[in-house]
Amino acid sequence: MMTITFADLIPLQPLLIATLTVVLVMSAVAVKRNYVIAYSITLLGLILAGLASFYLMPNANYQVTPLLIINAYSLFFTGLVCLTAAGICVFCFPYFLDLQDDKEEYFLLLGLATIGSIVLVSSNHFVSMIIGIETISMSLYGMVAYPVQNGRYAAHALEAAVKYLVLSAAASGFMLFGMALIYAQTGTLEFTSLTHSLSNDGIGESFSITAFILLFSGLAFKLSLAPFHIWTPDVYEGSPLPSTIYLATIGKAVIFIVLLRVVVSTDALSLQSVSNAIALIAVVSIILGNLLALLQKNIKRILSFSSIAHMGYLLIALIASLDSEGTISIETITIYLVAYIIMSVGAFGVASAYSSSDKELDNVEDYKGLFWRDPWLACIFTGMLLSLAGIPLTVGFIGKFYVFFAGVESELWGLLLVLVIGSGIGLYYYLRIVYTMLLSSNDNENSSSGIISKNFATHAVLALTFLLLLLFGVYPAPLTLLVESISSSIL
Amino acid sequence: MILIWLISILFIGGILAWASERYNQNYPRNIALLTVLLDLLLMLSILPSEPITSEWITVFQIDWIPRFGISLYFALDGLSLLLIILTAFLGAISIGSAWNEIKTQTGFFYFNLLWTLAGVIGVFTALDLFLFFFFWEVMLIPMYFIIAIWGHENKNYAAMKFFIFTQVTGMLMLVSILVLAYSHYAQFGSYSFKYEDLLSVSLASSLQFWVMLGFFISFTTKLPSVPFHSWLPDAHSQAPTAGSVILAGILLKTGAYGLIRFAVPLFPEASLTFAPIAMGLAALSILYCAKVAFAQSDIKRLIAYTSVSHMGFVTLGVYAWNEQALQGAVMTMLAHGLSAAALFMLAGGLQHRIHTRNMGDMGGLWTQVPRMAVVAVFFSVAALGMPGLGNFVGEFLALLGAFQTNIPATVIAAFGLILASVYSLWVIQKVFHGEYSGEHFDEAKLTDLSRREMFYFGAMMLGLVWMGMYPQSFLDLSQPVLAQLLSSSQGVVSNLAGIQ
Numbered sequence: 009m010m011t012i013t014f015a016d017l018i019p020l021q022p023l024l025i026a027t028l029t030v031v032l033v034m035s036a037v038a039v040k041r042n043y044v045i046a047y048s049i050t051l052l053g054l055i056l057a058g059l060a061s062f063y064l065m066p067n068a069n070y071q072v073t074p075l076l077i078i079n080a081y082s083l084f085f086t087g088l089v090c091l092t093a094a095g096i097c098v099f100c101f102p103y104f105l106d107l108q109d110d111k112e113e114y115f116l117l118l119g120l121a122t123i124g125s126i127v128l129v130s131s132n133h134f135v136s137m138i139i140g141i142e143t144i145s146m147s148l149y150g151m152v153a154y155p156v157q158n159g160r161y162a163a164h165a166l167e168a169a170v171k172y173l174v175l176s177a178a179a180s181g182f183m184l185f186g187m188a189l190i191y192a193q194t195g196t197l198e199f200t201s202l203t204h205s206l207s208n209d210g211i212g213e214s215f216s217i218t219a220f221i222l223l224f225s226g227l228a229f230k231l232s233l234a235p236f237h238i239w240t241p242d243v244y245e246g247s248p249l250p251s252t253i254y255l256a257t258i259g260k261a262v263i264f265i266v267l268l269r270v271v272v273s274t275d276a277l278s279l280q281s282v283s284n285a286i287a288l289i290a291v292v293s294i295i296l297g298n299l300l301a302l303l304q305k306n307i308k309r310i311l312s313f314s315s316i317a318h319m320g321y322l323l324i325a326l327i328a329s330l331d332s333e334g335t336i337s338i339e340t341i342t343i344y345l346v347a348y349i350i351m352s353v354g355a356f357g358v359a360s361a362y363s364s365s366d367k368e369l370d371n372v373e374d375y376k377g378l379f380w381r382d383p384w385l386a387c388i389f390t391g392m393l394l395s396l397a398g399i400p401l402t403v404g405f406i407g408k409f410y411v412f413f414a415g416v417e418s419e420l421w422g423l424l425l426v427l428v429i430g431s432g433i434g435l436y437y438y439l440r441i442v443y444t445m446l447l448s449s450n451d452n453e454n455s456s457s458g459i460i461s462k463n464f465a466t467h468a469v470l471a472l473t474f475l476l477l478l479l480f481g482v483y484p485a486p487l488t489l490l491v492e493s494i495s496s497s498i499l
Numbered sequence: 500m501i502l503i504w505l506i507s508i509l510f511i512g513g514i515l516a517w518a519s520e521r522y523n524q525n526y527p528r529n530i531a532l533l534t535v536l537l538d539l540l541l542m543l544s545i546l547p548s549e550p551i552t553s554e555w556i557t558v559f560q561i562d563w564i565p566r567f568g569i570s571l572y573f574a575l576d577g578l579s580l581l582l583i584i585l586t587a588f589l590g591a592i593s594i595g596s597a598w599n600e601i602k603t604q605t606g607f608f609y610f611n612l613l614w615t616l617a618g619v620i621g622v623f624t625a626l627d628l629f630l631f632f633f634f635w636e637v638m639l640i641p642m643y644f645i646i647a648i649w650g651h652e653n654k655n656y657a658a659m660k661f662f663i664f665t666q667v668t669g670m671l672m673l674v675s676i677l678v679l680a681y682s683h684y685a686q687f688g689s690y691s692f693k694y695e696d697l698l699s700v701s702l703a704s705s706l707q708f709w710v711m712l713g714f715f716i717s718f719t720t721k722l723p724s725v726p727f728h729s730w731l732p733d734a735h736s737q738a739p740t741a742g743s744v745i746l747a748g749i750l751l752k753t754g755a756y757g758l759i760r761f762a763v764p765l766f767p768e769a770s771l772t773f774a775p776i777a778m779g780l781a782a783l784s785i786l787y788c789a790k791v792a793f794a795q796s797d798i799k800r801l802i803a804y805t806s807v808s809h810m811g812f813v814t815l816g817v818y819a820w821n822e823q824a825l826q827g828a829v830m831t832m833l834a835h836g837l838s839a840a841a842l843f844m845l846a847g848g849l850q851h852r853i854h855t856r857n858m859g860d861m862g863g864l865w866t867q868v869p870r871m872a873v874v875a876v877f878f879s880v881a882a883l884g885m886p887g888l889g890n891f892v893g894e895f896l897a898l899l900g901a902f903q904t905n906i907p908a909t910v911i912a913a914f915g916l917i918l919a920s921v922y923s924l925w926v927i928q929k930v931f932h933g934e935y936s937g938e939h940f941d942e943a944k945l946t947d948l949s950r951r952e953m954f955y956f957g958a959m960m961l962g963l964v965w966m967g968m969y970p971q972s973f974l975d976l977s978q979p980v981l982a983q984l985l986s987s988s989q990g991v992v993s994n995l996a997g998i999q
Contacts, residue, residue, distance in 0.1 A: 380604070394640065399636060399639075399640060399666075400632075400633045400636040400637055401637060401640075405636075409629075409673070412670075412673055412674060412677055413567070413677050413680075413681070415674075416674060416677040416678050416681050417681055424674055427670075428667060428670045428671060428674070429667075431666075431667070431670060432663055432666065432667035432670070435659075435662060435663050435666055435667075436659065436663065439643070439658075439659055439662060440659075442647075443647055443655050443658070443659070446644070446647055446648050483563075484564055485562070485563065485564050485565060485566070488564055488565075488566040488567075489565070489566060492566055
């Protein structure tokens with residue numbers, strides 16, 4: 009009974025453009041291998057897809073097949089995902105330039121992962137959700153293991169990819185089992201028709217609880233929430249930097265969006281055990297993520313543990329959605345994800361500006377004296393780190409402000425206390441990196457001076473993230489108004 | 500509008516100073532000094548010629564984040580005006596003290612210095628609580644850089660400790676602010692962070708206590724007061740001289756200002772019931788830190804502990820919550836701003852000359868540096884509360900006012916005055932009297948105060964004498980503000996007193 013009319017295709021434009029991009033890159037590679045052409049097509053396609061989704065955003069509200077819902081909210085994230093992917097694409101270009109291997113397929117994988125992300129942020133159905141998640145994961149396995157032929161770093165990349173593959177498949181298993189249980193309970197896979205029908209009908213409440221906990225643990229794995237976080241530092245560290253960025257930003261954000269949709273439309277939090285479990289995971293993630301980050305010497309590992317903590321902060325906002333009025337917790341999650349994407353792209357981007365597939369500069373020590381050697385990039389990096397710590401003037405503060413607000417509104421005093429403690433611990437490791445950059449570099453000239461990225465596009469993307477970081481930090485009104493207006497459409 | 504200018508001049512000046520470094524190492528300090536002097540002139544131009552009648556001297560308001568009813572809402576009254584003049588004055592002095600001391604990365608140094616000052620002026624003038632919190636945090640980051648880059652041997656530890664203490668307690672205040680804003684929403688149907696709006700919010704008394712505590716902890720960490728003071732000796736001893744001047748002279752006063760402007764007026768009932776504890780902590784601060792000061796061999800740590808001790812009088816005055824005590828607290832803030840800044844500059848000057856802060860290595864310096872010795876005696880005597888100088892007026896009024904509400908705490912606190920004279924004279928004796936031996940340092944470097952240094956010490960002396968001899972000119976400015984604050988909380992206070 010499913011027919012797609014031409015009118016249905018219009019809201020699908022971003023998805024179609026992204027798909028077309030991938031097909032074009034693949035054909036181009038088949039005709040003639042050329043790194044620059046593959047790069048240009050991908051970049052252009054992603055930017056176009058991003059612009060198309062922002063263009064469609066006003067007044068959009070389409071249900072395209074039961075699988076996808078295209079509204080202002082999903083288009084906002086589609087646009088964000090495409091533009092972020094375009095930014096990552098820019099970082100890739102100099103990074104893989106000297107790779108002694110076929111390097112054009114990386115863009116293919118990047119495009120594919122983006123298709124998965126677009127599907128996921130628009131998904132309204134467990135089928136499209138699993139399709140989206142698997143598309144992203146499959147592409148990421150390849151992206152993580154990409155420099156596998158490349159000497160010294162190969163072992164790490166392969167190890168990371170296998171770890172991610174095995175654990176991710178297990179997590180998908182949990183998720184599918186949860187979905188099956190939900191289906192057994194309700195007889196539907198659509199999010200919207202699940203609403204409020206869970207605890208009353210079917211086999212019973214404990215059945216629903218089991219289903220949601222299983223589903224949630226699968227998603228928690230993808231979000232690297234403690235105690236499902238074990239893979240995170242190794243995979244972050246072993247992957248080439250552009251893949252790490254993709255995994256850390258888009259990979260996390262889109263999963264969180266789908267989690268938000270599931271939670272909001274099924275009202276899963278009204279089951280006491282589910283919300284208790286989520287609260288517990290939030291506490292453990294915040295404390296553990298921050299504490300473990302203290303012990304790390306590698307920037308990628310520090311940021312991976314800090315991302316665990318940040319996902320924990322987001323869970324506070326998610327829990328707040330249970331009994332807060334209006335859309336404040338959805339707005340919180342949206343703003344925080346935007347902030348998180350901006351600052352993660354910026355922070356990893358600086359690292360990638362100093363790195364190539366041959367040598368990654370990811371030890372804290374390598375950044376000693378950066379402030380005096382390369383003040384521009386050091387400033388950006390400092391800004392990103394302060395933003396991750398939630399200091400004003402940056403967008404990270406606005407995000408944290410929202411989380412606090414959502415918590416206060418739902419009177420989650422215990423979780424707020426954990427948030428305060430966690431942020432306090434977090435300051436220490438962020439400031440430690442900042443302090444290392446401030447040290448005078450005279451006493452270790454040998455290690456890292458001299459390597460300064462000269463790629464103009466990389467610097468332009470970093471400058472743009474820095475600008476957004478400050479702009480939304482100092483004058484967040486446009487962002488908050490936009491987010492307020494789109495957030496109501498998710499309900 | 501002038502308030503926006505006061506702040507943005509400093510922000511812009513900071514950027515200019517940083518940018519000018521590439522042309523000449525000496526440009527930043529000149530630009531910084533000009534910026535601060537320009538700001539000071541602007542402030543003096545707002546000084547009202549006749550007694551203030553309306554509530555605010557000048558107000559600026561424009562929407563900022565309409566989603567939460569947050570606006571850029573600045574307002575200036577007599578109290579704020581006194582404090583921002585102190586800020587600009589000490590800002591200029593601190594640039595003077597950094598003039599020859601800071602030789603590396605001068606551009607970035609003056610950038611941070613000016614941005615700290617901008618943050619402080621923002622704190623003293625912001626009347627939207629979100630904006631207040633924003634500036635509260637903004638002044639931290641440049642101060643962190645000042646300590647972490649140009650500090651002394653243990654700068655990383657000190658800077659980190661300073662930042663984490665203030666930031667973590669700041670987040671407690673943020674939670675409190677949000678509870679207030681949300682309660683406003685619950686009671687009036689709209690979000691607001693405006694000071695006047697939040698004054699009208701009424702909270703359940705159990706909640707009010709916790710919310711008040713969030714403010715109290717944050718402000719007394721900055722002030723600081725026992726038991727949240729331990730960051731201060733480290734930060735002071737490790738900071739460069741200009742950093743110490745700003746920390747002791749200005750940053751500590753933001754905590755006191757917060758108590759007067761926000762903590763008590765927003766929660767009059769909870770504050771009244773909490774007052775005995777706060778005054779007890781103040782008395783404890785005064786005696787304990789005076790005692791600990793004796794145990795220091797590091798001259799900067801010693802002065803830092805005496806700072807904590809003196810700020811105890813401010814807490815004491817604020818929680819006595821009557822006009823005399825509040826006047827005393829304000830005068831103490833101003834006078835201590837000058838005297839502590841001067842003492843830190845002397846200590847910094849000594850360290851710059853002989854590369855040690857250890858008092859054991861000094862002694863008998865009077866004959867070598869007579870001008871410095873005289874200046875040191877003057878400011879020590881000011882700090883111990885000699886009548887005729889500003890500190891005496893402040894501490895005396897604070898004790899006088901506190902005596903009316905809490906006699907035991909006041910009696911205990913008064914012993915602080917005795918301890919203060921003992922440790923002040925002890926420092927003078929250790930450093931300037933006794934046997935001179937130049938073996939611990941390079942004698943050739945030990946030069947007396949230069950004309951430039953004498954100039955700014957002279958300016959501060961003048962300020963202290965003025966405060967001591969004719970305090971009325973300061974009291975007149977702050978009196979209407981304090982009277983207003985008192986009368987607005989009067990109803991609640993008398994109600995509670997009636998019940999008891």
